[in-house]
Amino acid sequence: MRTVEVLIVISIITAAFLIASFYAVLPSPRQVSPLNLNRLALTTLESLDNNYALSTTAFEPVTNYRWSALQAALSASLPPNIVYNLTVYGLTSSSSPVMINSISNAASLGIGSDAASYLATSSNVTFNVTPQKISGRRGGTLYILNCSDANGWWITGYTSQQLAQDLGNMLSPYFQKTIMVNKTSQLGQILNGTKITTSSLENVTGAVIINTCGECVPIPSGYYATQGSQDGYAKYGWILGQKVQKYNWTWASIVGYPFYYVSNTGLFPNSQNGWGIYGMNQVGSAGLNAFLEGLDNQSYVNNGNWITDSLSGHVYLSSKAIYNSNYYGIYPSPYQTATRALQTFITTTYHLTISTYVFNTVGNDNPGALYRHGTSGGFLALGLDRPPDIRLTALGLLSDYQPRIFNSLYTANGTSRLVVLQLGQVGGV
Amino acid sequence: MVSSTIDHLVAVTLFIGALLLFVGMFNQTIQTAVLFQQHSYIATKCSDLLDDMLLNPGYPANWGQTDTTPSSFGVQDPEFTQYQSSAFTLMRLQSSNGTAVTYSKTGLTYSNTTTSFGNFLLVPYTKTINYYQAENLLGLNNTFGFHLTITPVLKVAITENRANWPTSLNFTINTTGTGFPLPNATLNYYFLNVTEKGAITPPSYKIFNGTAYTDYRGQTQLTFGNAGDSYALIVYAHSSGVSGLGYYEHITSTTNYPLPLIASFKNQTLILAHSYDIHSYGSPAPVFFNATLMILTQNLNLRAMPMGSSNGITGSINYGNGQPYSTLTIPTSNPSILIITYASSSGYGVILMPWGLSSMSFPLVFGGNVNNKEWVATNIREITVNGISYQAQLELWSQTAIQLVT
Numbered sequence: 161m162r163t164v165e166v167l168i169v170i171s172i173i174t175a176a177f178l179i180a181s182f183y184a185v186l187p188s189p190r191q192v193s194p195l196n197l198n199r200l201a202l203t204t205l206e207s208l209d210n211n212y213a214l215s216t217t218a219f220e221p222v223t224n225y226r227w228s229a230l231q232a233a234l235s236a237s238l239p240p241n242i243v244y245n246l247t248v249y250g251l252t253s254s255s256s257p258v259m260i261n262s263i264s265n266a267a268s269l270g271i272g273s274d275a276a277s278y279l280a281t282s283s284n285v286t287f288n289v290t291p292q293k294i295s296g297r298r299g300g301t302l303y304i305l306n307c308s309d310a311n312g313w314w315i316t317g318y319t320s321q322q323l324a325q326d327l328g329n330m331l332s333p334y335f336q337k338t339i340m341v342n343k344t345s346q347l348g349q350i351l352n353g354t355k356i357t358t359s360s361l362e363n364v365t366g367a368v369i370i371n372t373c374g375e376c377v378p379i380p381s382g383y384y385a386t387q388g389s390q391d392g393y394a395k396y397g398w399i400l401g402q403k404v405q406k407y408n409w410t411w412a413s414i415v416g417y418p419f420y421y422v423s424n425t426g427l428f429p430n431s432q433n434g435w436g437i438y439g440m441n442q443v444g445s446a447g448l449n450a451f452l453e454g455l456d457n458q459s460y461v462n463n464g465n466w467i468t469d470s471l472s473g474h475v476y477l478s479s480k481a482i483y484n485s486n487y488y489g490i491y492p493s494p495y496q497t498a499t500r501a502l503q504t505f506i507t508t509t510y511h512l513t514i515s516t517y518v519f520n521t522v523g524n525d526n527p528g529a530l531y532r533h534g535t536s537g538g539f540l541a542l543g544l545d546r547p548p549d550i551r552l553t554a555l556g557l558l559s560d561y562q563p564r565i566f567n568s569l570y571t572a573n574g575t576s577r578l579v580v581l582q583l584g585q586v587g588g589v
Numbered sequence: 590m591v592s593s594t595i596d597h598l599v600a601v602t603l604f605i606g607a608l609l610l611f612v613g614m615f616n617q618t619i620q621t622a623v624l625f626q627q628h629s630y631i632a633t634k635c636s637d638l639l640d641d642m643l644l645n646p647g648y649p650a651n652w653g654q655t656d657t658t659p660s661s662f663g664v665q666d667p668e669f670t671q672y673q674s675s676a677f678t679l680m681r682l683q684s685s686n687g688t689a690v691t692y693s694k695t696g697l698t699y700s701n702t703t704t705s706f707g708n709f710l711l712v713p714y715t716k717t718i719n720y721y722q723a724e725n726l727l728g729l730n731n732t733f734g735f736h737l738t739i740t741p742v743l744k745v746a747i748t749e750n751r752a753n754w755p756t757s758l759n760f761t762i763n764t765t766g767t768g769f770p771l772p773n774a775t776l777n778y779y780f781l782n783v784t785e786k787g788a789i790t791p792p793s794y795k796i797f798n799g800t801a802y803t804d805y806r807g808q809t810q811l812t813f814g815n816a817g818d819s820y821a822l823i824v825y826a827h828s829s830g831v832s833g834l835g836y837y838e839h840i841t842s843t844t845n846y847p848l849p850l851i852a853s854f855k856n857q858t859l860i861l862a863h864s865y866d867i868h869s870y871g872s873p874a875p876v877f878f879n880a881t882l883m884i885l886t887q888n889l890n891l892r893a894m895p896m897g898s899s900n901g902i903t904g905s906i907n908y909g910n911g912q913p914y915s916t917l918t919i920p921t922s923n924p925s926i927l928i929i930t931y932a933s934s935s936g937y938g939v940i941l942m943p944w945g946l947s948s949m950s951f952p953l954v955f956g957g958n959v960n961n962k963e964w965v966a967t968n969i970r971e972i973t974v975n976g977i978s979y980q981a982q983l984e985l986w987s988q989t990a991i992q993l994v995t
Contacts, residue, residue, distance in 0.1 A: 161596060162599075166607070167603070169604065173611050186625055196636040203971040207831070207973055210832075210976065232829065235768050235769040236766020236767070236768055238767065
């Protein structure tokens with residue numbers, strides 16, 4: 161009797177096992193360890209669009225040869241056991257996506273498939289960028305010293321004319337008027353407060369003046385050469401400082417020790433800077449002190465103290481400059497070498513405030529900063545080693561003036577296409 | 590009474606037997622389910638780990654161009670996003686399949702990614718990241734093992750036919766992807782014809798370049814006239830976003846040649862060693878060389894890059910004790926190809942070395958041994974390395990597999 165009972169129990173357990181086995185369906189090996197087809201599809205689309213080939217093809221007529229090239233590239237790049245279906249949809253704002261074309265290498269994608277999508281953009285789309293013009297009390301006129309009768313120093317590898325041209329191209333969209341000062345006599349005119357063009361947009365007051373001659377500054381012959389000749393032309397620096405304050409200019413020095421030389425090939429035909437460059441006269445460190453005295457409206461004192469330091473290692477762009485580097489699309493190297501970094505004491509001695517740090521302060525030195533005087537006038541000093549990178553000058557000025565950039569809206573119809581790549585596996589289980 | 594006892598004994602025996610049988614059957618089902626779950630986890634981990642490696646540049650981001658060990662592992666090109674890998678980071682991974690080379694004059698052992706004679710890539714172990722370092726940096730810590738294979742998508746095979754040489758020299762180019770041939774591909778080719786100038790003067794070379802297209806079979810023929818007895822052909826193939834590279838060299842001697850060894854990624858310096866000091870093949874003789882650099886531009890063209898002088902760097906190296914190796918500095922941090930023509934009393938030729946793994950479409954195998962593992966999950970991504978299409982395949986296995994009763 162117990163044997164019968166046990167047999168009944170065995171029957172029940174057997175039934176339980178069979179029922180459990182029937183419902184407990186184990187996945188196939190492919191489902192257990194699947195190839196991530198979604199990721200493979202996405203990376204394939206990205207790879208095909210590496211040099212915009214996919215985006216170009218997506219906008220071609222379906223009869224264009226690029227479609228067959230795309231199919232060949234797809235077949236070549238995917239493993240042989242992968243089948244695909246690539247479909248391109250046109251996107252419009254008013255209706256559902258419209259299928260443009262579809263290419264495939266198999267009638268079906270097997271028992272399991274996965275897909276990835278990619279948005280292709282037409283190469284015909286033009287993005288318009290409209291910069292805000294610097295104007296009003298903030299100036300509006302950019303003078304670039306491009307004097308054919310003045311030489312540069314510490315602009316190794318460039319001429320001041322080359323630098324002037326590049327700066328003009330880079331900065332002119334942001335200013336109401338960009339004017340090349342082609343001769344020292346024209347510099348003399350603007351020092352007198354006189355316009356050098358007939359343009360109504362030229363405004364001497366509030367202008368920005370970029371000296372592309374490096375450590376050298378052009379000097380007009382005549383009145384300024386006579387008045388500024390004291391102490392080896394150190395006083396010319398003082399006169400410039402006075403003018404910067406009087407006309408509320410922003411004076412930009414692109415590299416090295418500012419005002420270290422004065423240059424006029426007509427004025428100094430037989431004088432050289434000590435390194436064999438004729439047409440200039442060495443002023444020495446007194447030129448910069450005199451400029452700062454003039455900017456602060458102090459009496460002229462011949463002061464030959466050296467007020468910069470040579471910093472070891474690299475100096476780094478400030479966070480503001482890095483942000484503006486992205487904003488304006490100007491990408492100089494974020495670290496530089498500064499051998500003429502201005503000492504920080506000048507801010508108190510000459511009543512200056514730093515409105516823009518181009519580089520981070522290092523100890524008691526500012527490798528690059530834009531100084532504003534309490535009354536008026538400004539001075540951008542980049543105390544970097546040669547050769548100059550004029551992108552830093554542009555970045556320093558734009559970081560200070562911060563003109564806005566207005567991007568065109570991207571709403572044009574038919575400028576985007578959706579590419580969907582569906583992959584399946586064949587063979588195996 | 591007796592029948593009752595017998596009934597009891599039979600019933601108990603049957604019950605115990607059935608119980609053991611069913612325990613085994615249920616256990617089998619549960620074991621299978623647990624294994625499947627474990628395998629599924631490994632597959633998911635494999636996909637995640639591959640993305641971790643490919644979508645992360647590591648730290649510091651430019652570790653591929655330094656000599657230091659990174660504190661975080663990843664091979665993404667720091668200048669790009671998505672699945673674009675750094676040619677230099679990949680070059681710093683210690684090859685798993687090449688035979689290492691030891692150079693007594695530096696006292697270092699070199700990871701060998703060389704593809705064939707004349708196409709060398711040797712990196713000192715001290716400057717590479719090995720499998721165990723990578724495992725630790727990825728946080729795997731002996732829980733998982735992996736095997737990473739970076740393979741060019743396009744194979745550009747070059748076969749020469751010297752039947753009419755020296756009047757004309759014919760090459761057959763075949764472009765094949767991982768799946769099928771690549772028809773109608775554009776080929777930018779560069780033929781370097783080496784001119785011998787004697788056994789004690791480095792040979793010079795001239796480059797002839799042009800463009801050709803493959804036919805529907807992914808094949809084309811290239812013919813060059815007046816070729817010398819040593820030359821090299823470099824072919825870039827590209828079509829609709831897929832691009833690859835092939836190369837071929839013909840030399841007159843495989844003994845006595847300069848062997849380029851990477852010295853420093855940070856300083857971009859190489860050592861030119863005498864081959865006899867490493868392999869001891871044949872009769873040794875001094876080697877005279879001329880090294881120049883060709884940089885790969887964005888539109889897949891080669892452009893000569895001044896290196897020392899506009900005509901390249903020339904010099905000589907000798908074998909044996911007291912004979913120093915030569916040192917070269919690569920003047921660019923962009924992927925490029927170092928071309929070294931050489932001559933000795935045993936012959937002359939040309940050798941190539943990639944500066945950046947992708948500049949010569951070199952493959953890479955990195956990681957542990959996949960053999961005899963209980964379960965290996967695989968995943969694939971299409972990646973780009975400096976404009977060259979590659980396929981990255983990761984194989985992953987568990988090192989702490991569940992031990993089941995069998």
